[in-house]
Amino acid sequence: MPEGDTVRRAATRLDSALAGRRLVRAELRWPSVATVDLVGATVLGTQSVGKHLLTRLDDGRTLHTHLRMDGTWRIEPTGSDRAAARSHEVRVVLADGEWTAIGRLLGMVDVVATADEASVVGHLGPDLLGSQVDVEEILRRWAGAGSRPVAEVLLDQRVAAGLGTIFTAEALFAEGIWPWAPADEVADPARLLLAGRRQLQRSVLHDVRPGKVYGRERLPCPRCGTRITVGRAGEPPQDRQIYYCPRCQAP
Structure with missing residues (x-):
């Protein structure tokens, strides 16, 4: 399973592509959130918490993902063939006008109110990669x-x-x-x-x-x-x- 360092680098990649940008495409290919529409929201940023990722939006919602054993996030130029993300292994697609983030084989996908992030990460101990560790x-x-x-x-x-x-x-x-x-x-x-x-x-x-x-x-x-x-x-x-x-x- 990817460890905290891998997840932190994934958060950095997502930030470089999406932070401060408005989503023009958002596909959640996950049964429990398949009908959730994130298009039009602006990404505030992505934070790693242990092995979890929290992508926060300006409308008060957070996309929570976890890589589990085989999950990855990759970034492709929007409009490129690879950005089409046609594979059955793709679980999430988030795109602005320049970059497309593709979450493949993710092990968890949830959308929660940002104020309720504790419902998905509240059980965790302090993050060893946090800026200040308790x-x-x-x-x-x-x-x-x-x-x-x-x-x-x-x-x-x-x-x-x-x-x-x-x-x-x-x-x-x-x-x-x-x-x-x-x-x-x-x-x-x-x-x-x-x-x-x-x-x-x-x-x-x-x-x-x-x-x-x-x-x-x-x-x-x-x-x-x-x-x-x-x-x-x-x-x-x-x-x-x-x-x-x-x-x-x-x-």
Whole structure:
């Protein structure tokens, strides 16, 4: 599933194409909102919240989308053949006179009143890519996780929003923490969370992910040379792969 850095870059692309512009085409190819008409509204901007996108309009409505596993947003010149968006995989089309934004294989599409955005993102913890992160609120939620494995808590968007399997593995490796250590035994959870935040920020700015352990099963650890291994965090069918160094991140 795309992580917070990917979603933030998608928000930036949508802003560059649509922010401040009036929609001349708006197709919501999603059953629950198929009859909603957004044409004529001006896009105020798009904000990422964890793995969610909120595209706000000047008429008091917000288009909420989520990429899920396979979703993408791409931008094409309005009037071009690719902007026609004929594929059955297209879920949303938003266009102004110059650019067309095409949402393919999106996993969520909703239209809500901007004042009611909490109905779609209110369950999330603070966004680790937010301009100011409420660390105290995250730690309050962290404390409520008790002895759950730390990797599961990092992946729980209700605690802090934005980390997925890549940045969870990389943040744990950076801090030398065993992924299945009880969360309430982690000495400094704020430090761990801020390590993940810094990695997300670097990826947004430079489009380069850490790549120390994730996806490197059986390859040597960049610190000690031990072969990277992979385990599972969470309960099936929601369990996720977690890569780690069995020596640098020993229990």
